[in-house]
Amino acid sequence: MSQPNDISFQNISFQYPQGDEWALKDVSFHIEENEWVAIIGHNGSGKSTIAKLMNGLLTPQSGRIHIKGLEVNEENIWEVRKKVGMVFQNPDNQFVGTTVIDDIAFGLENHGVQRDEMLKRMKYSLEAVKMEGYENHEPHNLSGGQKQRVAIASVLAIEPDIIILDEATAMLDPIGRNSIMETVDHVRSERDVSVVTITHDLNEVLFADRVIVMNDGEVWKEGTPREIFNLHKELGEIGLDTPFVTQLSNSLKSEGIVLNQEPLTHKELMDELWTFYSRT
Amino acid sequence: MDILFENVSHIYQKNTPFEFKALEEVSFHIPAGSFAAIIGHTGSGKSTLIQHFNGLLKPTSGHIRMGDFNITAEKKVKDIMDLRKRVGVVFQYPEHQLFEETVEKDIQFGPKNFGLSQDKIDSRLPEVLKSVNLPEGLLSRSPFDLSGGQMRRVAIAGVLMMSPDLLVLDEPTAGLDPRGQKEMMDMFSRVHKETQRTTILVTHSMEDALKYADYVFIMNHGKLVMEGTPLEVFQKEEALNQVGLAVPEVIKFLHAFESRFGQSIPFKGQSIQELAKEMTEIVRRGVKDE
Ligand SMILES: Nc1ncnc2c1ncn2[C@@H]1O[C@H](COP(=O)(O)OP(=O)(O)OP(=O)(O)O)[C@@H](O)[C@H]1O
Ligand SMILES: Nc1ncnc2c1ncn2[C@@H]1O[C@H](COP(=O)(O)OP(=O)(O)OP(=O)(O)O)[C@@H](O)[C@H]1O
Ligand SMILES: [Mg+2]
Ligand SMILES: [Mg+2]
Numbered sequence: 001m002s003q004p005n006d007i008s009f010q011n012i013s014f015q016y017p018q019g020d021e022w023a024l025k026d027v028s029f030h031i032e033e034n035e036w037v038a039i040i041g042h043n044g045s046g047k048s049t050i051a052k053l054m055n056g057l058l059t060p061q062s063g064r065i066h067i068k069g070l071e072v073n074e075e076n077i078w079e080v081r082k083k084v085g086m087v088f089q090n091p092d093n094q095f096v097g098t099t100v101i102d103d104i105a106f107g108l109e110n111h112g113v114q115r116d117e118m119l120k121r122m123k124y125s126l127e128a129v130k131m132e133g134y135e136n137h138e139p140h141n142l143s144g145g146q147k148q149r150v151a152i153a154s155v156l157a158i159e160p161d162i163i164i165l166d167e168a169t170a171m172l173d174p175i176g177r178n179s180i181m182e183t184v185d186h187v188r189s190e191r192d193v194s195v196v197t198i199t200h201d202l203n204e205v206l207f208a209d210r211v212i213v214m215n216d217g218e219v220w221k222e223g224t225p226r227e228i229f230n231l232h233k234e235l236g237e238i239g240l241d242t243p244f245v246t247q248l249s250n251s252l253k254s255e256g257i258v259l260n261q262e263p264l265t266h267k268e269l270m271d272e273l274w275t276f277y278s279r280t
Numbered sequence: 281m282d283i284l285f286e287n288v289s290h291i292y293q294k295n296t297p298f299e300f301k302a303l304e305e306v307s308f309h310i311p312a313g314s315f316a317a318i319i320g321h322t323g324s325g326k327s328t329l330i331q332h333f334n335g336l337l338k339p340t341s342g343h344i345r346m347g348d349f350n351i352t353a354e355k356k357v358k359d360i361m362d363l364r365k366r367v368g369v370v371f372q373y374p375e376h377q378l379f380e381e382t383v384e385k386d387i388q389f390g391p392k393n394f395g396l397s398q399d400k401i402d403s404r405l406p407e408v409l410k411s412v413n414l415p416e417g418l419l420s421r422s423p424f425d426l427s428g429g430q431m432r433r434v435a436i437a438g439v440l441m442m443s444p445d446l447l448v449l450d451e452p453t454a455g456l457d458p459r460g461q462k463e464m465m466d467m468f469s470r471v472h473k474e475t476q477r478t479t480i481l482v483t484h485s486m487e488d489a490l491k492y493a494d495y496v497f498i499m500n501h502g503k504l505v506m507e508g509t510p511l512e513v514f515q516k517e518e519a520l521n522q523v524g525l526a527v528p529e530v531i532k533f534l535h536a537f538e539s540r541f542g543q544s545i546p547f548k549g550q551s552i553q554e555l556a557k558e559m560t561e562i563v564r565r566g567v568k569d570e
Contacts, residue, residue, distance in 0.1 A: 018425045020417070042457040043429025089428040089455060090375050138298065144372040144451065145322030167428060170454040171372065173321055173484040175526050200457050241458035244529040244552075251556030257563060266533055270540055273559070277541065277566035 005066070006162055006194040007031040007054060012063035014049055023049045024060070025217045034188065036195040038205045038225070041214030042239035047198045048089065050214075051166045054196070055084040068161060082111065085160030087168035091151035095139040100131065100150050103139050107158045125157040128183045130176075144171040152180060156187065163187075166198045174203070181207045202229075202243040206264055213240070226262050245269050281347040281366065281446040281478050283310040283333070288342035290328055302328040304502040305342070310495070312347075315472050315479045317489035317510070320499030321524035326482045327372055329499070330448050333480070334367040335360050346446070365394040368444030372451050372482075374435035375424075383426070383434050384419040391441045404441055411467050412437045413460065428455040436464070443475070450482045461485075465492055486528035490514060490549075498523060511547070530555070541566070 007030065014024040024046045031037050039047050052058045053065055056077040065072040067080045088094055097103030101122060108118045126132050129149035134142070139150055148171050155163060163184065169177040181204060184195055197204060205211055211228045213220045215238045221228065228235070232242045232250060242250075249263050249272075257276055263269035290303040302325045310316050318326050331337040332344055335357045344351040349363045357363060368390075371377050380386035387408070391401050409416060412433040418426065423434050432455045439447070449468065453461040469492050472479045483489055489496050490510045498506035498513065500523040506513055514520070517527045517535060526532065531547055537559065538544040545558050 016425065018421060043433075043455075043460055044427040048427060090373050092373065092375065136297075137300075141292065141298070143323040143327060149322065167455060171322075171451060171484070173319075173525060174486070175524060176322055200455070200461070202458070236459075239457045239459040241462075244533070247552050248533070248556060251553045252560060254553075255556050255560040257556075257560055266529075266536060269533075270536055273537075273563055274540060277563045 005030040006033045006035070006068055007196070008064075008066045009050070009053075010064045010066075012053065012060045012065060014046075014053065014058060014060045016049075022217055024053075027063075027217070027219055029212055029219060029222065031194055031196065033194060034192050035210065036185075036188065036197070036208045038208035038211045039196060039198045039214060040200070040205060040211060040240060041220070042216075045214040046217045047214055048166055051086060051088075051164050051196070051198060054162075054164060055081050055086055083161040084164060085155035085158055085162065086164040087148075087151045087155050087166065089167045089170065091147045091168075092140065094151055094154075095147075098138060099136050100126075100139055100142075101135040103150065104154045104157050107154050111158050113158075121157040121159070125153040128156055129153045129180065145173075145176065148172060149176075149180075156183070159191070159193075161192070162194045162196070164196045164198075167200065168197075169199070169201070169204065177201060177204060202241065205229075206243070213238075226264060229264065230262050282312045282345070283308075283446075283478070283480075284345040285309075285332075286343045288332065288339045288344060290325075290332070290337060291340040292328075294340060302502050303339075306502075306504050307342075308497065308504060308507065310478065310480070312478055313476050314495055315469070315481070315493050316495045316497060317481045317483055317493035318497045318499060319483060319486070319489055319525065324499040324523075325502040326499055327450055328502075330369065330450055330480060330482055333446065333448050334364050334369055336369070361394070365442065366445045367448060368439040368442050368446070369448040370436050370439050370450060370452050372454070374428075374431040374455070377435050377438065378423040378431060381422060382420050383414075383423050386423050386434055387419075387438045387441055390438050394442065396442075401441065404443075408437050408440045411440065411471075413463060429457060429460060432456055433460075440471075444477065446478045446480070447472075448480045448482075451484065452481070453483075453485065453488070461488075468492070486514065486526065487530070490528045490530075498525070500524075511549070514547075 009027055009029050012024055012027045013022055015022045041047050056072045068083055070076045070080055072080050095103050096106050104122050129152050131149050148168055152168055169180050206225050211225055212222050229242045229246045245263055249259055249269055259272045263272050285306050285308050288303055288306045292300045292302055320326050335351055339353055341353060351357050378386055380389055388401050414433045453464055456464055465488055493510055496510050496513045497504055505523055514527045514531050520527055534545050534547055541562055543562050
């Protein structure tokens with residue numbers, strides 16, 4: 001049998017009890033092991049709903065969800081939640097410990113991690129989010145960005161098979177955000193883990209292997225970041241945008257500069273300009 | 281509203297094991313009518329600072345003047361309700377300011393509480409909903425049964441309803457989709473100009489600071505370390521890096537362009553299209569020279 005997908009959504013439709021419309025309409029997609037997928041889409045397009053379905057916080061009216069081959073249902077729910085580490089938009093609802101270190105320890109104890117291994121993981125996860133020295137602070141009294149960092153540390157520490165970050169870096173500055181993404185990327189290079197980042201930050205999208213674009217409760221498009229950001233006009237129509245480099249590239253093209261590939265990073269664009277400059 | 285801080289320090293949970301100095305001897309003046317941005321890395325004291333503007337926090341030492349109001353450690357703020365009526369704060373996490381049963385009640389809470397007539401409230405509501413792009417269909421929903429970006433819009437609407445003299449925005453675009461971010465900032469900027477109010481924006485978006493603010497303050501570990509116009513401040517790439525901040529992407533790119541092509545394009549607020557023109561000229565010249 002071939003390797004099952006890490007996450008699979010088959011024809012998922014979901015409506016909130018209080019909602020007057022379907023939040024998700026016949027949504028299907030797969031995420032492979034060790035894949036990093038970014039989910040983007042306008043406000044209310046259904047991204048957080050997808051995240052909550054992934055660990056069984058919500059149950060779809062129709063369709064089936066599998067996590068690592070396990071169907072997400074009442075019977076498997078605890079098994080599923082052990083595999084999925086999730087950070088929400090607002091970490092306040094997620095803190096369980098009275099201090100930062102307790103909060104991280106709590107998750108580890110729940111996962112039955114041994115004492116000395118616990119200490120090791122608490123240390124590296126706090127370092128990974130640059131919150132060393134805040135061990136004895138109360139999570140609720142941290143700054144907005146510090147809360148997000150600690151919530152991310154708690155999830156990194158339990159080393160889940162699947163990491164879901166739902167706008168988990170929205171309160172960080174660009175450098176902080178980048179450093180968290182690099183940490184996650186590093187984790188992925190060391191062990192098998194799939195990553196789902198839900199974000200409005202276009203530069204964060206560039207870390208992903210693949211992008212799922214949501215629009216009005218439906219999957220609008222799937223593709224690599226390069227493919228997706230090539231659709232600048234269409235993205236604009238559904239409330240989205242392209243990164244600075246894409247915008248500048250497009251303006252340069254309209255000035256007659258020939259770019260061979262769609263650049264995504266500063267360096268790629270600079271190299272393309274250099275090629276154009278030095279061609280004879 | 282004129283804002284004056286003189287040697288303001290703030291210590292959280294003083295005389296407990298959790299004691300933490302979040303602001304240290306901060307002094308500045310923001311003239312009425314300014315659009316000022318406050319920038320700084322995680323935990324540098326931005327949210328602490330702005331919560332002093334409406335007396336939610338009081339300085340541990342130092343003196344604050346907000347228009348005619350005085351805020352110090354010793355005295356109770358006189359007419360604090362009046363101050364809160366004139367200073368509208370949009371908090372960093374919208375959940376912290378939503379609490380009513382329905383979106384509609386939530387948006388109306390502030391103005392009702394401060395004695396605005398129902399007529400006035402009713403007449404302002406549609407306009408405010410439009411300016412934050414919130415569908416009327418959501419009015420009867422609980423504010424907690426919304427998506428993150430929708431909650432953000434409700435929180436902003438509630439503050440706009442009060443038409444405050446001073447509008448304080450703590451990361452107001454976090455959670456908004458790209459179009460929403462742009463529309464919201466354009467709206468703040470438009471209303472700022474129309475009403476000649478004072479606007480304070482706490483942001484991690486250097487792009488927004490550059491585009492919308494006329495003055496920028498940089499915080500680091502509770503201290504005010506730099507101030508100036510956005511163009512002045514954002515030219516100091518090294519100094520910003522030292523306090524853990526990056527310059528706006530456009531400026532970073534122009535600096536890299538200069539070191540690659542040996543020609544500088546000074547940034548004066550050009551649009552991307554205008555910059556592309558200037559770059560094209562330089563890059564084409566290279567081709568001709570060859
Ligand atoms: N608890 C709830 N009850 C009723 N409707 C809800 C609830 N939570 C979300 N919704 C609705 O479901 C739709 C999808 O919401 P969801 O939170 O998945 O959006 P999102 O893509 O995460 O948006 P955002 O970018 O704003 O976070 C929205 O229209 C929202 O109003
Ligand atoms: N109630 C509190 N008790 C103790 N310390 C606190 C409290 N609130 C904030 N702090 C600390 O004060 C410092 C400044 O926090 P503040 O919220 O002002 O930062 P900020 O600049 O807004 O950061 P961010 O960009 O992450 O939102 C932080 O180190 C934080 O941990
Ligand atoms: Mg969401
Ligand atoms: Mg803050």
